Amino acid sequence: NLHRSPMYGECKLISGVGVRYCPSIEDKIVKFPEKERHHVFVEPEGRNTIEFYPNGTSTSLPFDVQEKIIHSIPGLENAKIIRPAYAIEYDFVDPTHLYPTLETKIIQGLFNAGQINGTTGYEEAAGQGIVAGINAALYSLGKDERFILGRDEAYIGVMIDDLVNRGVREPYRLFTSRAEYRLLLRYDNADYRLAKYGYRFGLLTREQYERVKRKYETVKVFIEKLREVKVKPEIINPVLEKANSTPLRESKTVYEILKRPEVKLQEMLRVIPFELDIEDRKLLEEILEEVEIEVKYEGYIKRQLEEVKRFRKLENVKIPPDFDYDIVPISTEEKQKLKEMKPLTLGQAARLEGIRPASIPILAIYIEKWKKGELKRES
Numbered sequence: 001n002l003h004r005s006p007m008y009g010e011c012k013l014i015s016g017v018g019v020r021y022c023p024s025i026e027d028k029i030v031k032f033p034e035k036e037r038h039h040v041f042v043e044p045e046g047r048n049t050i051e052f053y054p055n056g057t058s059t060s061l062p063f064d065v066q067e068k069i070i071h072s073i074p075g076l077e078n079a080k081i082i083r084p085a086y087a088i089e090y091d092f093v094d095p096t097h098l099y100p101t102l103e104t105k106i107i108q109g110l111f112n113a114g115q116i117n118g119t120t121g122y123e124e125a126a127g128q129g130i131v132a133g134i135n136a137a138l139y140s141l142g143k144d145e146r147f148i149l150g151r152d153e154a155y156i157g158v159m160i161d162d163l164v165n166r167g168v169r170e171p172y173r174l175f176t177s178r179a180e181y182r183l184l185l186r187y188d189n190a191d192y193r194l195a196k197y198g199y200r201f202g203l204l205t206r207e208q209y210e211r212v213k214r215k216y217e218t219v220k221v222f223i224e225k226l227r228e229v230k231v232k233p234e235i236i237n238p239v240l241e242k243a244n245s246t247p248l249r250e251s252k253t254v255y256e257i258l259k260r261p262e263v264k265l266q267e268m269l270r271v272i273p274f275e276l277d278i279e280d281r282k283l284l285e286e287i288l289e290e291v292e293i294e295v296k297y298e299g300y301i302k303r304q305l306e307e308v309k310r311f312r313k314l315e316n317v318k319i320p321p322d323f324d325y326d327i328v329p330i331s332t333e334e335k336q337k338l339k340e341m342k343p344l345t346l347g348q349a350a351r352l353e354g355i356r357p358a359s360i361p362i363l364a365i366y367i368e369k370w371k372k373g374e375l376k377r378e379s
């Protein structure tokens with residue numbers, strides 16, 4: 001029945017590039033002809049319903065073919081299709097026409113979010129929605145401030161940076177593998193990374209924000225304590241033996257012992273009493289988790305923070321909106337690209353396709369001189 005599919009049929013009605021990660025049945029047959037099986041997850045739609053979602057049967061094939069497919073699945077011979085599968089094709093705005101605030105470069109005050117920017121997915125849409133929404137609000141309130149998350153601060157930052165600098169050739173999905181600083185973008189420290197913005201833009205109360213600050217201050221103090229407190233072998237060895245960890249022959253700091261992957265902080269605290277003035281049990285658990293992660297991965301985290309420092313050096317150099325690229329001794333192609341893409345920072349300029357690494361220090365010098373008023377527009 002492939003000939004009856006609007007994607008692959010004689011009458012090709014759909015020409016758009018499909019979502020790589022949610023192939024339809026016909027996609028699977030065409031792209032993976034050697035496969036002999038196909039997974040279908042029959043998911044209940046709710047507790048009190050007889051409807052099921054046959055995840056994996058996404059298709060553009062006509063209804064009668066869909067019925068045959070479903071009825072060929074053992075157990076579903078008599079199933080009724082309540083809502084048929086369908087394929088959609090949609091237009092999108094080239095995301096390189098957007099600033100990292102998600103405001104369009106062409107129409108001032110127009111902010112885009114979601115699959116209109118060439119993405120697909122719930123989280124992708126929601127992640128852009130909050131950024132575009134906050135920026136649209138700031139714009140409407142006449143404020144100069146804008147909300148931009150860096151690649152080192154949030155996956156949302158990675159996604160928007162990818163979209164506006166690289167554009168899309170197929171529906172974009174956000175993967176952890178797209179983030180170069182993913183050791184820092186952990187679920188456990190999301191509050192550390194983002195609470196300051198939440199508070200600044202009125203999404204968190206002062207009390208909620210203070211709680212986050214207190215949490216990380218305590219983590220810091222606690223880690224310092226772990227570096228100081230030494231523990232004797234006879235105290236800690238039973239814990240180490242239980243964790244299949246080499247027993248101590250002489251005293252060591254709790255910090256050193258905690259670095260061992262197999263040793264858990266909670267277990268050690270059973271034999272080493274620490275005074276932590278935290279009544280909120282949940283907060284205490286969060287603190288202990290954070291301490292454990294920071295101590296165990298300290299070396300890797302430090303290395304990544306060094307990389308972030310280098311990244312921030314360029315990211316913090318703002319390019320004035322009226323900066324004249326024509327005065328910079330770089331190639332004409334590079335000038336064209338920079339004029340077209342209007343990067344907000346030197347870091348963003350460095351990530352554009354076609355901008356050579358050697359041009360970045362030159363740009364840095366000219367931007368600096370421009371800001372000091374030492375240079376003039378060429379024309």
Ligand SMILES: Cc1cc2nc3c(=O)[nH]c(=O)nc-3n(C[C@H](O)[C@H](O)[C@H](O)COP(=O)(O)OP(=O)(O)OC[C@H]3O[C@@H](n4cnc5c(N)ncnc54)[C@H](O)[C@@H]3O)c2cc1C
Nearest residue numbers: 022058086088113114115116119120121122123124125126
């Ligand atoms: C069948 C199917 C299954 C999917 N499964 C998944 C999945 O499992 N996981 C996943 O992450 N993603 C999935 N997706 C993708 C995901 O649903 C979309 O990418 C995401 O919902 C897009 O959100 P959005 O807010 O950008 O757009 P939409 O959710 O499409 O929102 C746009 C809204 O604008 C409204 N609108 C349009 N024109 C106008 C107008 N002129 N005036 C006012 N309102 C207007 C529309 O009615 C709509 O409500 C699936 C998509 C489909 C079609």
